Amino acid sequence: MRIVTVCGMGFGTSLMLKMTIDDILKEEGIKASTEACDVGSAKSRQADLVVASTDIGKHLLTSFRKVVLINNLTDKNEIRAKLLAELPK
Numbered sequence: 001m002r003i004v005t006v007c008g009m010g011f012g013t014s015l016m017l018k019m020t021i022d023d024i025l026k027e028e029g030i031k032a033s034t035e036a037c038d039v040g041s042a043k044s045r046q047a048d049l050v051v052a053s054t055d056i057g058k059h060l061l062t063s064f065r066k067v068v069l070i071n072n073l074t075d076k077n078e079i080r081a082k083l084l085a086e087l088p089k
Contacts, residue, residue, distance in 0.1 A: 001032035001087065004047040006060060010038030013073060017051050024080050030087060049086055051079075 003021060007013035014036035025032055037045060039052075039059050049066045057069040068082045 001030075001048050002046060003032050003034045003049045003051060004042060004045050005034065005036045006039050006042045006050055006052040006056065007036075008039055008056060010036060010041065013053055014038070016073060017070065017079070020076055020079050021051060021083060024076070024083060028084065032087075049083075051083065 005014040005017035005021065007017075018034050018036040021034055025034070035045070035047075039056050042050065042060065043063045047064060049068065050060055050064045051068045051070065052060055053073055054069045054071055057067060060067050066086055068086055070079055070082065072078055
């Protein structure tokens, strides 16, 4: 499983999401690789799942099959619920 987190520049929101997702994956005992990148580079990445804030979602929805959009980037419970809903059981 390859998860890519995306933001406008690739080193703010995407890194925060990556670190939160890494924590969630560790807590749940799920193995996956995670990578943070900017929205322009994201389209050239191979990803099973893309996670981003809702404000840049429109730039990603046509390029990837699975996109998780987060409303509140500081709400670990929202991120956990949306992430786990999209991961294979």
